[in-house]
Amino acid sequence: MPFDKRPLIVIFVLIVATMMVACSGVGSKRTAEATEGSRLYDLYCSACHGDEGSGGVGVPLALSDFLNTASDEYIYKTIQLGRPGRVMPTFSELSHQQISSIITHMRSWQWRSKAPKYSNEAIIGNPKRGGQLYAKHCAYCHGLSGEGGAGTGVTFSRPRSAKILAPALNNSGFLASASDHMIKATLIQGRAETPMRSVRTMGLKDKDINDIVHYLRTFEATGEAGDQQNEPRVFSKVSQFEFDETLDRLRTAIKRKGYQIIREHTLDAGFAEAGTENSKQWVIYFANFRFINESLTRDSRMGLFLPGRITLIEREGKVSVLAVNPMIYNQLFSNNALIELGRTLQHFYLAVLGEATSS
């Protein structure tokens, strides 16, 4: 009796068809996730990290050594936790799915390797010895306390030829995101195109690397400067003088402190027709070279508050002087490099406002 192969062929065709449909489903799901990831990356990440991860305000993400050593878990936590005080904000509003899509998109830059996975087990070494090795081999770039390179990596705070500043290894966001085994892999791999080279080339053995990793865990995590959270956003002082006298005192105080008045006009200049402006809302812009230069070097986005500005208003018979409190800068830009500048400027503003409004 001849064997009828037709049912087998039908079953085979059905199995193949089912697999193709299933595979195309997985493929289209991945494609959809990557497309959504690309959209979200453009929206949330590209302004700092560049459209293709080449870096800019933020660090370059498309470096092959970075993608080959950074686990998905590390990138996930970094997006969630940011790097408090080192510019990278927290993106706690992004859902699990959204962060996963962004990571899928980032992985599309990686041609050869798959995302690495690491054990979360702690690496035990000799932290005392690790500290000595760290001081010898790592501290020059990463700082004695793991505070990272000076500045924050923001465009103008580093040489234009340098793609990256040494990251702050004592940052709470970094310590919470990187597993010991990922740090070890990074030390072994190094980061081509950056000054970070493999510690193997420095003659360090496995035990030495374990000691360094253990030592890094002893860093005291740093991040946001909490004592500025309750700072007022705006300084407002009522003047004991008339409007014109307060204005004169304001100009004198600004100049006395070594600042130059750049321009003055009404708040509605450019909006109101000539001759109808409200002269009782008067804005004075001032600066000096050092002030502008230092501000932009610390954070290129500081132009939002440059030049310095004080506004004088008369409202219901009361003359007041208003200024933004510079201590909000570091919170707004998540940039601890602005704390000292903010403090200096705060003293300046309070002194000028005081001189202008009372004798």
Added chain:
Amino acid sequence: MKLLTKKMAIAVLAWFTLFTLPAQANDLMMARSKLPFAQAETQLKAQIEAHGYTVSSAKRIDIDLVATGMSKGAYRVIQFGKPAEIKKLAAKFPEMIPFLPLQVVIFAEWEETLFVTLSPTFYSKIAAQSDLIPMYTRWAQDLGSILNMMREKGAAY
């Protein structure tokens, strides 16, 4: 009563919309465009005006910053607003005055251009009155749309 409930519902909806708009993390809105700086500045002003706002000034602040690596003349602060809104806000909420008018900072980063502005979520922390929420929401939508247009124009460049 019904009107009050409706108003409250709109305010709640607007508040929810304001805080769920994309790219508003941490009180800043930022975007990158492949447009060169000069074209980006022109396009930005045009987009601001196309959204119904008046550009009141374009300030240069890059005094001798070439030594820091910045291209000469490639940093501006564009100030803008709707005259009636600025007037009303300044009259009713003096604490908002130091942040008025609205601003977008625009600067070159190599061949590309970056845009940074305060998110309306930040303004809502300065003056949180419920009758301001619809305005903040509109600002957030308009700023999001303007920055998006700059990204798209850069992509097409």
